[in-house]
Amino acid sequence: MTLINEVYRQPLDPGYQDVAARRAAGAAPPRTIRGGAALLVLAVLLGAFATTSAVALRRPAPAALEARALLEAEIREGTARADELRHANAAVSAQIAQLQGDAASTDDPELFAQLQRDAVAAGVVPVAGPGLRLVLTDGDPSDGTAPDDGSELVQDADLQVLVNGLWAAGAEAVTINGERLTSTTAIRSAGDAVLVDSTALSSPYTVEAIGDAATMQTRLARMSAGQHLASLAQYGIEVRVSAQQELLLAGRGQLTLRSAQVLGAPAPDAESADGADDASSAATAPDEQVLGARSPDVAGSGRHDGEESR
Amino acid sequence: MIAVIGLVLGVLAGLLIEPTVPANLQPYLPIAVVAALDALFGGLRAYLDGIFDERVFLTSFLSNVVVAALIVFLGDQLGVGSQMTTAVIVVLGIRIFSNAASIRRHLFKA
Numbered sequence: 001m002t003l004i005n006e007v008y009r010q011p012l013d014p015g016y017q018d019v020a021a022r023r024a025a026g027a028a029p030p031r032t033i034r035g036g037a038a039l040l041v042l043a044v045l046l047g048a049f050a051t052t053s054a055v056a057l058r059r060p061a062p063a064a065l066e067a068r069a070l071l072e073a074e075i076r077e078g079t080a081r082a083d084e085l086r087h088a089n090a091a092v093s094a095q096i097a098q099l100q101g102d103a104a105s106t107d108d109p110e111l112f113a114q115l116q117r118d119a120v121a122a123g124v125v126p127v128a129g130p131g132l133r134l135v136l137t138d139g140d141p142s143d144g145t146a147p148d149d150g151s152e153l154v155q156d157a158d159l160q161v162l163v164n165g166l167w168a169a170g171a172e173a174v175t176i177n178g179e180r181l182t183s184t185t186a187i188r189s190a191g192d193a194v195l196v197d198s199t200a201l202s203s204p205y206t207v208e209a210i211g212d213a214a215t216m217q218t219r220l221a222r223m224s225a226g227q228h229l230a231s232l233a234q235y236g237i238e239v240r241v242s243a244q245q246e247l248l249l250a251g252r253g254q255l256t257l258r259s260a261q262v263l264g265a266p267a268p269d270a271e272s273a274d275g276a277d278d279a280s281s282a283a284t285a286p287d288e289q290v291l292g293a294r295s296p297d298v299a300g301s302g303r304h305d306g307e308e309s310r
Numbered sequence: 311m312i313a314v315i316g317l318v319l320g321v322l323a324g325l326l327i328e329p330t331v332p333a334n335l336q337p338y339l340p341i342a343v344v345a346a347l348d349a350l351f352g353g354l355r356a357y358l359d360g361i362f363d364e365r366v367f368l369t370s371f372l373s374n375v376v377v378a379a380l381i382v383f384l385g386d387q388l389g390v391g392s393q394m395t396t397a398v399i400v401v402l403g404i405r406i407f408s409n410a411a412s413i414r415r416h417l418f419k420a
Binding site: 004007008009012013015016017019020023035036039040041042043044045047048049050051052053054055056057172292 | 312313314315316317318319320321323324325327328329330331333336339340342343346352355356359360361362363364365366368369370371372376401404405408409412
């Protein structure tokens with residue numbers, strides 16, 4: 001308590017009092033020019049120091065800024081590299097498709113046609129045709145038309161339900177923001193964004209599906225997916241559906257199967273030595289692969305229906 | 311008078327030149343600013359009391375800043391830097407408050 005009393009009762013530097021007393025007694029030291037100059041220099045230095053400190057404190061710490069800039073640069077660099085690799089991948093895939101086409105169309109037109117159909121179903125090659133375009137836009141909580149608790153954002157489940165509905169309605173190829181969906185595509189959430197495979201997408205989400213637009217629209221409206229889309233309006237999510245005369249959907253590029261084995265297919269190293277006879281069995285094998293791969297989609301749509309009824 | 315002119319010049323110089331503070335001095339800046347504020351309020355009160363002295367003012371300014379920074383530096387070395395900062399801020403804060411109260415009594419007679 002003594003300490004606090006002392007601090008509180010005598011906040012003024014006792015020096016002021018001492019000097020005043022000495023001056024009153026006539027014992028104050030005389031002022032000199034040199035002393036005045038020293039005081040001036042000291043005052044300038046102290047003022048500059050205090051101002052500099054205050055200014056420096058108002059700036060954000062340079063270390064934090066540096067780290068942030070570094071991370072930003074790394075992210076930009078990584079994204080650029082990923083884009084570059086994706087472009088290279090697409091170019092090589094196109095080349096592979098071209099070479100395969102050249103080889104098969106001259107040797108075996110039937111096999112080439114089969115290959116083309118399978119490539120479309122597998123989502124490997126770009127396709128064009130009439131279809132539906134659906135644009136889902138996140139709700140905007142700022143104008144009060146949407147809740148501000150995260151439910152105004154388009155969720156991965158919304159896109160899953162929509163895509164499954166489109167497949168079930170007869171879509172032949174589907175993209176989300178230009179990402180072609182294949183049999184191995186995953187749609188999931190990561191924070192506010194939706195990941196399609198490993199590509200982060202953000203609102204607005206444009207889902208394009210090639211197929212008969214009128215039929216798909218009618219079937220979609222009758223399915224639970226249609227009801228799901230309609231129910232999104234209460235979260236402020238805008239869904240616009242439009243029929244398109246001509247859609248161009250990008251291909252996924254060459255798919256690499258890591259674990260799946262094609263039933264009845266010859267071993268990869270024996271394939272080169274195969275004659276025309278084996279080629280027909282190889283031609284049916286991708287069909288099985290595609291059928292087998294597509295069935296999870298159908299199963300998936302059933303699962304989502306189940307989830308909705310919960 | 312010299313001290314006030316000098317301080318104003320220093321503040322202007324600091325604002326215009328904007329020198330950069332070395333990174334290892336950064337932790338002591340807040341405490342130095344509070345110590346400077348304490349000296350300023352003390353000087354203003356002494357002026358209103360009629361016992362202002364430039365030499366005492368500038369010496370207390372300098373010693374406040376240096377001692378406050380030293381205490382925090384010592385605290386940092388002992389691993390109690392943030393507690394030391396708190397202690398210095400509390401003491402200087404109380405002094406600033408009571409000086410400000412005294413200045414208020416002088417100015418408003420209340």
